[in-house]
Amino acid sequence: MYQKFQAFLQNELNDIKEAGLYKNERIIVSPQSGEITLKNGQKALNFCANNYLGLANNPQLIAAAKEALDTHGYGMASVRFICGCSDLHKELEKKIAEFFGTEDTILYAACFDANGGVFEPLLTDQDAIISDALNHASIIDGVRLCKAVRYRYANADMADLEEQLKKAQAQRFRLIVTDGVFSMDGNVAPLDKIVELANKYDAMVMVDESHSAGVVGKTGRGVTEHYNLRGKVEILTGTLGKAFGGAIGGFTTGKKEIIDMLRQRSRPYLFSNSIPPMVAAAGCKMVEMMSSTNELQDRLHENTAYFVEKMKAAGFDIKPTQSAICAVMLYDAKLSQDMAAKLQEEGIFVTGFYYPVVPKGQARIRVQVSAAHTRENLDKCIAAFTKVGKELGVLK
Ligand SMILES: *Cc1c(COP(=O)(O)O)cnc(C)c1O
Numbered sequence: 001m002y003q004k005f006q007a008f009l010q011n012e013l014n015d016i017k018e019a020g021l022y023k024n025e026r027i028i029v030s031p032q033s034g035e036i037t038l039k040n041g042q043k044a045l046n047f048c049a050n051n052y053l054g055l056a057n058n059p060q061l062i063a064a065a066k067e068a069l070d071t072h073g074y075g076m077a078s079v080r081f082i083c084g085c086s087d088l089h090k091e092l093e094k095k096i097a098e099f100f101g102t103e104d105t106i107l108y109a110a111c112f113d114a115n116g117g118v119f120e121p122l123l124t125d126q127d128a129i130i131s132d133a134l135n136h137a138s139i140i141d142g143v144r145l146c147k148a149v150r151y152r153y154a155n156a157d158m159a160d161l162e163e164q165l166k167k168a169q170a171q172r173f174r175l176i177v178t179d180g181v182f183s184m185d186g187n188v189a190p191l192d193k194i195v196e197l198a199n200k201y202d203a204m205v206m207v208d209e210s211h212s213a214g215v216v217g218k219t220g221r222g223v224t225e226h227y228n229l230r231g232k233v234e235i236l237t238g239t240l241g242k243a244f245g246g247a248i249g250g251f252t253t254g255k256k257e258i259i260d261m262l263r264q265r266s267r268p269y270l271f272s273n274s275i276p277p278m279v280a281a282a283g284c285k286m287v288e289m290m291s292s293t294n295e296l297q298d299r300l301h302e303n304t305a306y307f308v309e310k311m312k313a314a315g316f317d318i319k320p321t322q323s324a325i326c327a328v329m330l331y332d333a334k335l336s337q338d339m340a341a342k343l344q345e346e347g348i349f350v351t352g353f354y355y356p357v358v359p360k361g362q363a364r365i366r367v368q369v370s371a372a373h374t375r376e377n378l379d380k381c382i383a384a385f386t387k388v389g390k391e392l393g394v395l396k
Helices: 002-018 059-072 087-100 111-116 137-144 158-170 191-200 256-265 277-292 295-314 333-345 375-391
Strands: 035-037 043-046 104-108 128-132 149-153 174-179 204-208 235-239 250-254 325-331 351-353 363-368
Touching: 043 375, 059 277, 087 104, 087 250, 087 277, 104 111, 104 256, 111 137, 111 235, 111 250, 128 137, 128 158, 137 174, 149 158, 158 174, 158 191, 174 191, 191 204, 250 256, 277 295, 295 325, 295 375, 325 333, 333 351, 333 363, 333 375
Parallel strands: 128 149, 128 174, 174 204, 204 235
Antiparallel strands: 035 043, 104 250, 235 250, 325 363, 351 363
């Protein structure tokens, strides 16, 4: 059998390569940071990690993780409800709820699991899920695992959401679900209007704060802080793998009965291992740090504003951003790839995206700014963009 299957796979893989969609991995030998070292010794400035607050290599988090290795060991070797729960897991759940102003939290191995396990235990074929068309893959998969009737609305399009909500009046319970920040444009979901519509059409709201937690809002409390809606949304999901330290882990936080039901019935929670105690300990440290100072969020916001302003002044077309994601619009697919490659030669790591990841004719380079970037790092990036932009005729 395998010979036939092998030929089939080789064929498919070749198609992927020919379409220019084959993913190669760059091998980093230093810690993840604003500046990284590659296997070939090359140093590069990293503008494509989700390390928004620069915590992936933070000494305080490393110290907290090391201490927990000594006090709590390496792994839990169990799912939570059998014997995979430590005091550190409970403490982190409480701290995440305090951070977001919610009632309770449940931890998962990743936000992919949080989203994969949130819908099916809560909703049935009598209910409705109304989902933004640009929601993350894990939300799409989670919705697929649930029998609820599905409605989709165009990205952040409130007229369309209202249309879908009208149709969904046929169902018993309604849940609107949206990413907090959309990762290709960096725009924030219009949560104020979503909540207004939810009230008008008797629906609940879920926001995935993966790209917004730690980033959006004056103190980084995410999209609910940005719209002054802390505690007003039934369900939030998020990751420990981006701004929150970048290691691993996800969570759902929100109304206590919802969290309680997920502990009883959510399959990725019931049938998958607990996060390592050191990750829980570092997570607790992370929340403590963010509660005692706003330094990292302030630096991230300053860095992002500085980058956008200078890039616009240099003549680049930057999508309006409300996060740390800056889309440098190039429109042409090949140009986005050529430019990203030339920037890499200049020691700047960024990613070029084109169809089908973004709409046709909307190719771009996505830059992710971090609190780990120094002013010199940002200036070097802007200078490299300007040089390469001129070479490729993007800038006159
Ligand atoms: C990154 C991301 C996830 C997945 O998070 P992991 O913890 O890495 O699994 C889920 N949702 C959104 C919106 C994301 O951006």
